[in-house]
Amino acid sequence: MATAAVNKKKFDVNRISGGANFAINVFFWIYSALCIIPLLLVISVSFSDETSVLVGGYRFWPEKWSLESYKFLVSDYMVIVKSYGISIFVTVVGTIAAMLIMTLYAYPISRRDFKHRNLFAFIMFFTILFNSGLVPFYLVYKQGLHVDDTLFVLMFPLFVQAFFVFVIRTFFQNQIPPELLESARMDGAGELRTFFQIVLPLSLPVLASVGLLCTLNYWNDWFLSLLFISDDGPVSIQFRMYKTLLDIQYLSSNTQAYSAIMQANPNFKVPSETARMAMGVVGIGPIIFVYPFLQRYFVAGLTVGAVKG
Amino acid sequence: MEQVAGQAVPPKIEVRKEKTLNQSYWKRYGVFYLMMAPALIVLIINNYIPMVGSLIAFKSMTYASPSFFQNFVDSPWIGWKNFEFLFNSSDAWLITRNTLAYNAVFIVLNLVVGVALALMFHNLRNKKLAKFYQTTMFLPYFLSMIIVAYLAYGFLNPDIGVMNKLILPWFGNEEGVMWYSDPKWWPLILPIVNTWKFIGYYAVFYLAAIIGIDNEYYEAAHIDGATRWRQVWTITLPLIKPVIIILTLLQIGRIFYADFGLFFQVTQNAGALYEKTLIIDTYVFQGFRATGDIGMSSAAGLYQAVVGFVLVFASNLIVRRISKEDALF
Numbered sequence: 314m315a316t317a318a319v320n321k322k323k324f325d326v327n328r329i330s331g332g333a334n335f336a337i338n339v340f341f342w343i344y345s346a347l348c349i350i351p352l353l354l355v356i357s358v359s360f361s362d363e364t365s366v367l368v369g370g371y372r373f374w375p376e377k378w379s380l381e382s383y384k385f386l387v388s389d390y391m392v393i394v395k396s397y398g399i400s401i402f403v404t405v406v407g408t409i410a411a412m413l414i415m416t417l418y419a420y421p422i423s424r425r426d427f428k429h430r431n432l433f434a435f436i437m438f439f440t441i442l443f444n445s446g447l448v449p450f451y452l453v454y455k456q457g458l459h460v461d462d463t464l465f466v467l468m469f470p471l472f473v474q475a476f477f478v479f480v481i482r483t484f485f486q487n488q489i490p491p492e493l494l495e496s497a498r499m500d501g502a503g504e505l506r507t508f509f510q511i512v513l514p515l516s517l518p519v520l521a522s523v524g525l526l527c528t529l530n531y532w533n534d535w536f537l538s539l540l541f542i543s544d545d546g547p548v549s550i551q552f553r554m555y556k557t558l559l560d561i562q563y564l565s566s567n568t569q570a571y572s573a574i575m576q577a578n579p580n581f582k583v584p585s586e587t588a589r590m591a592m593g594v595v596g597i598g599p600i601i602f603v604y605p606f607l608q609r610y611f612v613a614g615l616t617v618g619a620v621k622g
Numbered sequence: 623m624e625q626v627a628g629q630a631v632p633p634k635i636e637v638r639k640e641k642t643l644n645q646s647y648w649k650r651y652g653v654f655y656l657m658m659a660p661a662l663i664v665l666i667i668n669n670y671i672p673m674v675g676s677l678i679a680f681k682s683m684t685y686a687s688p689s690f691f692q693n694f695v696d697s698p699w700i701g702w703k704n705f706e707f708l709f710n711s712s713d714a715w716l717i718t719r720n721t722l723a724y725n726a727v728f729i730v731l732n733l734v735v736g737v738a739l740a741l742m743f744h745n746l747r748n749k750k751l752a753k754f755y756q757t758t759m760f761l762p763y764f765l766s767m768i769i770v771a772y773l774a775y776g777f778l779n780p781d782i783g784v785m786n787k788l789i790l791p792w793f794g795n796e797e798g799v800m801w802y803s804d805p806k807w808w809p810l811i812l813p814i815v816n817t818w819k820f821i822g823y824y825a826v827f828y829l830a831a832i833i834g835i836d837n838e839y840y841e842a843a844h845i846d847g848a849t850r851w852r853q854v855w856t857i858t859l860p861l862i863k864p865v866i867i868i869l870t871l872l873q874i875g876r877i878f879y880a881d882f883g884l885f886f887q888v889t890q891n892a893g894a895l896y897e898k899t900l901i902i903d904t905y906v907f908q909g910f911r912a913t914g915d916i917g918m919s920s921a922a923g924l925y926q927a928v929v930g931f932v933l934v935f936a937s938n939l940i941v942r943r944i945s946k947e948d949a950l951f
Contacts, residue, residue, distance in 0.1 A: 329745050329850050337742045338751065344739075345758035347818070351773035352761075354784065358776065370787025371776050418661035421654035428651075433658060440669040443931050444879070446923030447906050448916060449675030453667065456690035473664045504653045533766035536882065554768045555887070558775065586782065593772040597765070604764050608757055611764070612826055 352597065359383070359591035363584040371586075382587035386595065393553070393595060399464070400550040404531040407468035411527050412520065415478050420508050422478075423485035424494075434482070441475045451540055462546030467537050471530055477523050484519035485512065522613050529611070532600070554596040557589055676927060679704050679920040704921035713905065717922070721901040724812060724885075725877045731817045733870055736824035737862075741854060743825065744832045760822035767883030770819060774888050778802065778811075802890060805898035812899070815888055816881070824869070831865040832858060868941050875937030878930040879903065902926045 329337075350373065358371045362379035369376055386393060418437065422430045450470075460466045489512055497507045513520070538552035548556070675690075681697040708714050739759070746752040762770070777784045778801035786798030799807060839857045848856065880901040889899045891908075900908070902922060909919030 329747070333850075334745070334747050337745060338748075340742065341746070341751075341755040341759075345755055348758045348761050348822075351776060354776045355772055366782060370782040371779065371784050372788075373784075414660045414664065417657040421651075421658055424654075427654055436662070436665065440665060442934055443673060444927050445669060445672035446676045446920065446927050447903070448910055448920040448923050449672040449678060450668075451910070452678075452690045453672050453675060456688065456693070457671070458667070459688075469664065470668050473661045473668065478661070504650070505657070508657070529764060533764075535766060535768050535887075551766050551768050554772070558768070558771060558890070590772070590776070593769065597769050600764055601761075604761065605757055608760060612756075612760070 352601075355590045355593045355597070359587055359594045361587055363587050366586050379584075379587070381584045382591035385584050385588045386591050393550075396548055396550040396553045399467075399547045400532060403464060403467045403534075403549060404528055407471060407531045408524060408527045410468065411472045411474075412524050414472050415474070415523075416481055416513065416516075416520070417508075418473070419478050419481035420485060420512060423482045423489075425486075425491070434479075437473075437475045437478050454541060461541040462543055464547055466541045467534070467547065467549065468531070470537060471527075471534065474527075474530075477526070480523060481516070481519055484516055488519075489515055518613070521610050525607055525610050550596050554592055557592040676920065676924050678916065679924040683916050704917040705925070708918050708921045708925070711918075713900075714922070714925075716897070717900055717902045717905045720898065721880050721903075722877060724809075724816075724901065725873075725880060727809075727813050728816050728820075729870060729873045729877070731813055732820065732824045732873065733866065735817055735821050737828050737859075737866065739821065739825040740828035740832055741858065743829055744858075745850075756822075756826075759825065762819045763823050765819070767881075767887040770815065770884075771887040771890065774811075774815060775890070802892045803894040805895045808889065808895055808898045812884065812888070816884055819884075827869055828862060828865065831862040835861050864945055867944060871937045871941050871944075875934040876930070878926055878933055882907070 354371055354373055357373055357375050358366060359382050360378055360380070361372065361375040362377035363381060365375075365377040366372075418433075421427050422434045422437070424430060454466055454470070455461050460469075493511060494507055497511055502510070533551060535549070535551040535555055538549055539555070542548060542552060675694065678694065678697070680699055680701060681694070682700045682703075683693060683697045685693055686696060687693050743752060743755065746755070775783070780786060780798060780800050780802065783801070785801065790796075790798055801807065801811075835858065839861070840853055843853050843857055880903050882903040885899055885901050885904050886907070889895050891904070903926075906919045906923045906926070909915045909922065
């Protein structure tokens, strides 16, 4: 995208008129606002006073500021810290393992002199074509391997994604000159050494892009938790957000349960509406802070995928 | 350098070398098989065993043993019974219709809105601002569906959400809508949410294609007196047509698979909405998690897998005809 900007500057006969430019800018301002406003709503509610929210509804700017909701979350902060820990562990370890496993597979099938490369490429490719379906997938992990409620089951199913493997393979094929590999061999380097010391360092762009997409997949994943994780298991931050959305909703929509709590302790007031949104903010946090810095690589990664061969 | 050039060995010689020096083949390439072993193990457990396991759709599963593998072997075959149940119920038609209809709408929106955004984006004069717009436009793509469900809930909460408390009263509707129990509005809500979340992603693809167009075309058109608007129709759109066709075909290939998160999280899996929100993926999940009906669920799953396979395969054949590089195979 940077190069495009340079190209345009060089040649400007096609500049659109000032009026049109203004109209497009207005459009994009509105569109950008639409992308950000829902987030602002969640943030605003989380900093609002519970009663003012219950009376006046969610507002884009708090009617009455309050930190009650965050105090409520902090009162049980270990839960959130633990969930963060689980999410971070799964994301970091999962991504590193996945990248290692996928690059190790992508390299042999990128080598034109490897006679079985088509066979192994097809074994990988067939997983894109035919999706086994959720039920047997679930049964294999749950009743076959009995790995539910483990960190393993949150990482393992995402170790190999065929699409990423082919993106990496294409990069190896197109960007690593075969002459280089040949000369490494002449100098007596084994295939493993060539791979780790020559191929991987030369592939940093694609590794960064795919690695970031992997990180995002792990961080944002809740589906594996939904399938395999019970309340006593390792609850990641996404899964905790999911549970909070459902639980507090249960509390406020089920009047009987609510009045039971109120009877037991008349002074007790769960800031349920604002606390739920505070939980949302806690979960969104890291992505928002990291995203602007990494967005460039993400875009690169996506467009790498677009031209895979 | 001489040696390097000679390295492109014709295949014939290679075959002979391999026959006579079989040992050196293993010495040289044996490590490749070791390198591929970890991924192969993952594929076998994660993909290939479940693929065989999908035959449970033809079985009446029993649970005598704690091991799935043992149960799989022990359970009796019942032929097409599960499929008969599935297709005799009204569910089969409902979930197929919902899946296809929503995905068709999503594909059209991704195409039209995506191309329109990319075109406008390309015409922005101020590159700093463009960068900013791109950053915000792309933000929803990075949010998990759970977060999207939170955001949607902020608007749709029936008691205090923005729609019922702020926006609808503005238009004179004081009663509001029970969003999570009235299915009527979801055919509108889901496309909006889907477009909001994914359009940045599609716009980036189209933008990359537009940027790749050689400026000379525009220069020539300009000299011939074509307006900017005309250039869009006669140069830009025709030149990105292959990308449009390929991206759309790839989506059509996956039309039988829907976004589980969108339909499960954003609707909060509300049963009252199923008529308009139940899709194959959520039906399968619902079947074996809530009702425990493994037979029908796995039949629906296999139905999806087989039709999905045919569609992916067919769309790829067409993509391959247009542009070999963009085909998946």
